[in-house]
Amino acid sequence: MSHAGLSAGVLHPSLFAEPVRDANISFEFFPPKTPKMEETLWQSIKKLEPLDPAFVSVTYGAGGSTRERTHRTVKRIVEETSLVTAAHLTCVGASRDEVNDVIRQYKDDGVNHIVALRGDAPEGVDCYTPHPDGYVNAEDLVKGIRDIGDFEISVAAYPEKHPDSPTLAADLENLKRKVDAGATRAITQLFFEPDVYFRFLDHCQSYGIDVPIVPGVLPVTTGAMLRTFVANCGANVPAWLSEMFDGLDDRPETRKMVAAAIAAEQVRKLYAGGVRDFHFYTANRADLTFAICHMLGHRPPAGTPGE
Template sequence: MTASTEASPLIAAPLGKRDLNVSFEFFPPKTDKMQTQLWESIKRLEPLNPSFVSVTYGAGGSTRERTHDTVARIRKETSLAPAAHLTCVEATREEVNEVAKAYWEAGVKHIVALRGDPPEVGGTYSPHPGGYPYAVDLVKGLRDVADFEISVAAYPEVHPAAASPEADLDNLKRKIDAGATRAITQYVFDVDMYRRFMDRVRAAGITVPVVPGILPVTNFATVVRFSGACGTSVPKWMHELFDGLDADPESRKLVAATLAAEQCRALYDDGVTDFHFYTLNRADLVYAICHILGVRAAKPASDTTTEPKTEGASA
């Protein structure tokens, strides 16, 4: 993917285009306090009209019930279109199919199909004897359950368990060929990394949307540790950018919002119109970034001001 030579006129100007779409990822809460924070975040971001919101599934299926409850509540109590994560780990095909059927019957038509992480952190993945071995098998199985919209994962910097970049890309293509309708990438900080990945994706004949994952940096030290575990590189310039801000959360937020907004703007200038935000169940940074990009709540009909209206992403 070659960078566009026609840059946005002003770095701080909202993109303001109706073709700009955002989606948000949440995780199911473990405590009452986390539950309150999650729903405050959901209600804060709901007016931005995201194309969908996804809810993650814990390692080994450890949050299966909490994921289902969160997705069902989003479906029932908000205007949002929820997408439920579903994995292959620690479950038979029949159990996975029953979960998928329950989602369909509850009106949840979008599944994020993943292999999933082993139950033990740092453990080795081993397919369940009676389950779906890998994500490509899960995609095929979901296609037999119902006509789901299916998103899958993509890895610009290669999945840590992949034998090679070529094998990883081939696995992505097989998931798409099996019936996935969209890929969402692991978060990536280096825009050129995503561009090179997309050159390889399109050369492989993959034509579905491949949505870049955007992670606003709430805690840089935590991001560095997590990135090391999942195989995402943190460029040297980011270390320099956040240097000295460990004890200054307000400045860190300003830097993080600016960084993510510039990342999205650079990709938008390349022609990317969809962005998936890993919210970590916090709305403040994501809301600010979307505001900078021009993704905003529609103004009430009673608003008679002459200021141009910029609506949020279309569903």
């Protein structure tokens, strides 16, 4: 079935007629660098936990210190919350044996879901180069994870193609290889027009990619945040989105309200097109994500502390 006819368009009141109660949500966090950031993260986790997400994930970067922070954060979530936790893992800056040790450690800690990524080049390096003794790319990493254990494996998808890919076709071929290697789900990088996602679904179907393609949703609150994420994933920023934040540089609370409304509308339109799974990039801040879920009708049980 083709989805490309669902336009971003204007806000349709009919989309808000019923609460989105049968949707599955998941949240992404990143490991904190300072005690203050750790406090903020745990406040966010505790606020979002009652929303009963399908899982939460913790990002992972190159370098030993980042790996240790990720593992420490994942382990604490597993031990101190009821949340199903997924650990990100990349190929950057580590040998195959080092990465395999991390995979086995996660398995021992009770983590059964890994988000397998190639990873970005370290800061100051122009392009990604595999470790001489490491996994070559995400497809190779998925195979390695499969060899070690029966994990659920998510991989990244790029509705507007990865910045390093020469064409969308090459990117789709790469995603197909990751799925054939054993990935069970793909999570998209951010996008801002529902049509972009639905066209991408059509392309995936034509390539025989048959795993769930979960849309990644990012509530954007500042121009700097927008530029950073877009530079990393190649997403197109529509003119209407930039205009929505014009004149709000000194009005952070208004920016947050606008960001929440835009993201909630995006989810409603995706839901109207049949999407039932959504992955929220929280930036370790609960308020916006909680507000969006509230507007959609996805709320904690009555009587939950703080409600």
